[in-house]
Amino acid sequence: MDWKEVKQFVTVGQAFVPVNIENRGDSVELFFRNGETKQLDMQSSLFLKRLLTFFGTSAAINRHRYGELVGKKQLVPIVLSYGFTIIPFNVREPIGRQSRTGWFVSREIERFQKQSPHVTIVHLSSHRIPVFHSHKFCLDQLKNAKWIEMCYEEIHEPHRRQWIGGSAALCEMASM
DSSP states (O other): OOSHHHHHHHHHEEEEEEEEETTTEEEEEEEETTSOEEEESSOHHHHHHHHHHHTTOOHHHHHHHHHHHHTOSSSOOEEEETTEEEEEEEOSOOSTTOOOEEEEEGGGOOEEEEEETTEEEEEOSSOEEEESSOHHHHHHHHHHHHHHHHHHHHHHHHHHHHHHHHHHHHHHHHTO
């Protein structure tokens, strides 16, 4: 795989979920802002790994660093960059060892709609995706994602300011 799909997802993606495709098996479906979807012939977990590699991180690092902050060991939101956090939700009943976790870009979630006590619809701009969680759990996941984003910014902001300030000084010196 080239990085085209990962770059497209980073730019205009809203969610990706595992799906079973006839004659192909376990695959991943990407959801985009313009209403389009795209199915890739790879497992959702591999797409997640490639997305994390693109940002230079891993699920284990994020789970260790931020899981304790939100009191979770599983289904921990992952911050990839400033304002770009993905939230895990269970989206299907797995067959065998298949993944059941879909990932949603937190800033793309418009609202949650309770369908039943254990099923909630995640509303994105052009998509409605059911997840196997209570409405309260979904709201808690969004809250956890915002908290993790704030912690990420607190960790990285001094370095970012130093880099931006240093770059501005270099540009100023170069223009002399």
